[in-house]
Amino acid sequence: MSGANTGAQKHPLDTFFSPSSIAIIGASRDPVKIPGLLLAFLRKNQFDGEIFPVNPNYPDIEGLKCYASIAAIGRPIDLAIVIIPARAVLGALQECASVGVKHCIIISSGFAEEGGDSAGMQDAIAALARKTGMRISGPNAEGFYNEAKRVAATFSPTVDVKPDAPRLIATRRRIGIVAQSGGIGFAIYNRARALGIALSYVISTGNESDLGAGEFFDYMVQDPSTDVILLFLEGIRDTEKFLAAAKRAAETGKPVIVTKVGRSSAGGRAAASHTASMAGWTAAYDAVFAKYGFIISNDLDEAVAIAAVLTTSPMPKGDRVAVVTVSGGAGIWGADAVSAQGLQVPELSDSVQTTIRGLIPSYGSPRNPIDITAQAVHSGGLQKTIDLLNESDEVDSILVVISLSSETRMPFKVPELKPVIDTLRKPIVFYSYTLPSQYARTGLAEAGAVVLSGLTHVAVAIYQLIQRAKFKLAAPAAVASLNGALPARIGSAALSEYDSKQLLRDAGVPTPEEILVTERGALGDAIKRAGFPLVMKIQSRDIPHKSEVGGVRVNIASETEASAAYDRLLANARQHRPDAAIQGVLVGPMAKKGVEMIVGTVQDATFGPVIMVGLGGVTTELFKDVVYRPVPVGEAEASSMLQELKAWPLLNGFRGAPLTDVPALAKLVAQISQLAARLSGEVSDIEINPVLVHPQGEGVTVVDALVVPASRKGSA
């Protein structure tokens, strides 16, 4: 056995996942405890390379020669699995490095997750990897399983081999699993295996002292034996590798299903302590996932159902679903379930209905849902209907809703069904409303189909398949939409609205014509330039929230009112914030009417700045209608963000209202995102709230803006 990808370019981790030789440091004769399980699972799964147990206390274990030390082996080692007390690990690794071991997995616990001195030991391990080039996974890891090569480098009971249970394989394509929790990683495998989904690898990444989730993800992206990737994430540590892999997956079209936990306050609290890392801000993760077309799933069975559909189906051309059933009620439910995901279940044309009518009894229905009845199924009607729907251009995918609980009878002949499925150019999904029997699973697996048993999950999986088929990676942002010159250094002082708008203007973002009046005598001139009706706002770097101090006056219609407003704004500021340094009063024209939106950026600890756009006003908080992306975004990507909003119709001529200037808003979003990217490190947040979007061709108005320097975060 050599590398995993014979003929393909070699990858340094090929010998990690497909080693020719494995040493178990800390091997044991006890077949129940973890060290013993590691050896037992490797052998039961018929690893066909060499195994070298290492333990000075035994001359041999289970018929294998046991070595006193790694050096005593005297043979090249691709992978060492380390399962000894934490204090002894670093020494063992040094010995591994000195004899040229290529990779290690540290199963042992008691490192960063314990804090204190133990965290220091993990740092030393990381340093050793950097110094020697020996790659290290873990500590606190559960190892991996390479199903194709039968390498069970793990103690997970899910790889224990049951001699009487043949492996069900329904898919030609394979999933790869990268999990920041061994328990969950192998649980995904456990459930996928039960459905008959083939696996390339499942890896539990542990504390990631050296090899991290991002790098393993990257391996699976380039690996030709992995077709669909499932990620279980608590918090990414090797962010750059992760992002590079994400981009590569998007470019090559390899689907990624991701579960990110730590979304809730309780979950985040636990994730932070569990992995000794930042759980990260969920919206930033989701922004990155959205950018690269990842399929987000927060449910194990749902994620596996999506994987099942992705590994068995071609990409659909549209969102029209045919529901084929043998039970009226179940078919209606199926139609409801896919419709609830926003998909179409169109009534079929008369000609297709007529053809179907020829295949089914009179009490069936050819309309869609298509009730072919149990009788027609038994006379081969299912295969014929599927064939017909495959040829028809009226539907894009097929959902079969059927009962597959019988242990002795199947509602179709596998040799008849298999060629139909083999030649299918559309996705087909089998859902059984009764619990599917192993007999039915086996028969359908032979035909190349997976049987799913959760209807909502099935509908979500079809929806996600359609979304995936439509996904296009956005073009890189054209930086030309900002001025070439960087704005002056931000410094650490707070910025007022006036300063913030000045910064935006310098960068090339259009802001309204406004005049900062710093002495009463200049008010008349400002009024002349702005024109009634006016808005007047107090400006002070010490007053970030002007309305809270009575610092805003709108709809000022005369010089008398303006004069009174000027005095009032200053008096209010002096009253509420006696120590504030006042810049002056900003005078500008009232903005034209428009749809009120909010645009902003936030600095995320893992991914850097993230741009947000949403419906403004009270609805922002009530309905949480906002969309995020990592910066920078181009105008096309910004435009597609807008279309993801529930409020998109408001921008797009809702109920006969005029179309708004979407291109101008998209340009603003792109500009702000690019500005945040440029100023990352200097600026923490940019908030434009609100921006008014005017009718088509009339642009947008940045009504208020606030740029928060990185050093001021939290002080406002």
Next chain:
Amino acid sequence: MSGANTGAQKHPLDTFFSPSSIAIIGASRDPVKIPGLLLAFLRKNQFDGEIFPVNPNYPDIEGLKCYASIAAIGRPIDLAIVIIPARAVLGALQECASVGVKHCIIISSGFAEEGGDSAGMQDAIAALARKTGMRISGPNAEGFYNEAKRVAATFSPTVDVKPDAPRLIATRRRIGIVAQSGGIGFAIYNRARALGIALSYVISTGNESDLGAGEFFDYMVQDPSTDVILLFLEGIRDTEKFLAAAKRAAETGKPVIVTKVGRSSAGGRAAASHTASMAGWTAAYDAVFAKYGFIISNDLDEAVAIAAVLTTSPMPKGDRVAVVTVSGGAGIWGADAVSAQGLQVPELSDSVQTTIRGLIPSYGSPRNPIDITAQAVHSGGLQKTIDLLNESDEVDSILVVISLSSETRMPFKVPELKPVIDTLRKPIVFYSYTLPSQYARTGLAEAGAVVLSGLTHVAVAIYQLIQRAKFKLAAPAAVASLNGALPARIGSAALSEYDSKQLLRDAGVPTPEEILVTERGALGDAIKRAGFPLVMKIQSRDIPHKSEVGGVRVNIASETEASAAYDRLLANARQHRPDAAIQGVLVGPMAKKGVEMIVGTVQDATFGPVIMVGLGGVTTELFKDVVYRPVPVGEAEASSMLQELKAWPLLNGFRGAPLTDVPALAKLVAQISQLAARLSGEVSDIEINPVLVHPQGEGVTVVDALVVPASRKGSA
């Protein structure tokens, strides 16, 4: 064997579900076809009453004497199962009635679902039942299964008995299932059975010629052996019985889980043809379900998970959940999942954490999620932690997140766990992230617990349990809030805004002071009474949508403007609707500011008028933030409708805004609902759009109103 409820009051359907004698009309020797399966399943399930096969072609079947006719039996028959060609059914039923058979189930198809003559045969069956008092279920039914008495009056393969598979029973309480689809009804049973949930009855209602879903539902509500009811509905036919049963279930506190299909256009289309009945308007069904505290579930596994929790758990006192786990990642996911349902996963107090710390190793976590680690589980830590959480007043329910896939080992001793669960005063739910083994299911069933395997379903089930614990049936509406006198007869003519408001005012609903100006000369007087600024609106019974014809002018500030507006309104109406008969121009004061809401009623074909309240303006359509109830509602129920709105914070002092006059809005909702109830039949819709809700104590303003007579529905 006699009736089901020995000691309790006899119910006429006791001998339907628990018959002492069963005749099978159309019995057959073929054990594979439906008539043969009926006999086989009855006997395999060990029905302990008498079985009389009826078929003139055989002297005996499977060792039982076979009779040439029902009359030939000469013994009392509690239940006849009819499985003969459709054309022969009515004659067989007449014979049954003549010899005093109590109940029949017609399995045969080919009646209303085929239309035409076949529908007529079903009508004759219904008439026979009414005339003779013999109760008839079906036709086109799949029968029922009474698990406690082992009566398998069905051909569903899910009741086929496997000698090597002992029935898993984890619950003391039993579910009853009423399904308008045999396939789905028995699929619910199939899945519930796999989890170890005990069953009273599952009944498939077929075409409901006589006995309908409502009446079966009613039977289960009064039946002491049924603790939780699951309904699968396409469209209710016996509405009054259904509503009476729903009310009784709510009053007695028996939980009901309901799935209503035909929600989508495709599903509704199929439901209408499948059951030869109205699928009904989903919002009306949901309104009824909400009124009676039904738990709505649109997923089979989710519904069964909710049933599992309801049959094993006491009611929780609040929404604080403890998540106990052995895997960090899985625990985080568990915390996320319950948090996503809006439940609390509070960090435990120092003192509780300290106690838990004593039970678990240093690398565990006592915070919540509580990671007790695999090590602590094996030393009995799970039972001790559960005991501790049971005593603590910091959490209200317990979610155990664990791996139960092993076929040979259990992470706890059943004899230790059972007493802990037996004495628990809080709900406990077991979720296995790996697929649970039959071994683990059996062990936990002995301890009285069900193992669930869908995390989202688990979280929803806990949420629904908490909602159910909080549910209180609203008090009947006090009709006193309307004037005693009925408004004048509506008639068939369309109503203008003026007419509609007049009708509301007559009924006692406060409307603004407005003057209908029918000649120019009266305008000045009207202005004097209303006061500037004014609103002026054209009034015509032929113009239901005034703004479409330029028929509304607002913010009129002077007599000159008012005069011009008067002319303009009339001119616009004449231009756009030259044939419209003009009533005049309605002149009133501009309304004070307020939160814009919409209140309305719609006439549903199944349940009659339904009242709706929602956030007005653009958000109504964009975010679909509306709540429905069947009419009439009282003010308390109207108030709780308002609290269900996502927009409730807007009425309730959102972001420091003043509280609004919620009592006035609730009173309006109650009044409109009561008016719709009174005028049901005469009026189809009432729409108040918008109504402005002013600050506390300042009431509401009905800005616009339209009452649509029943005869005019669709003509506007």
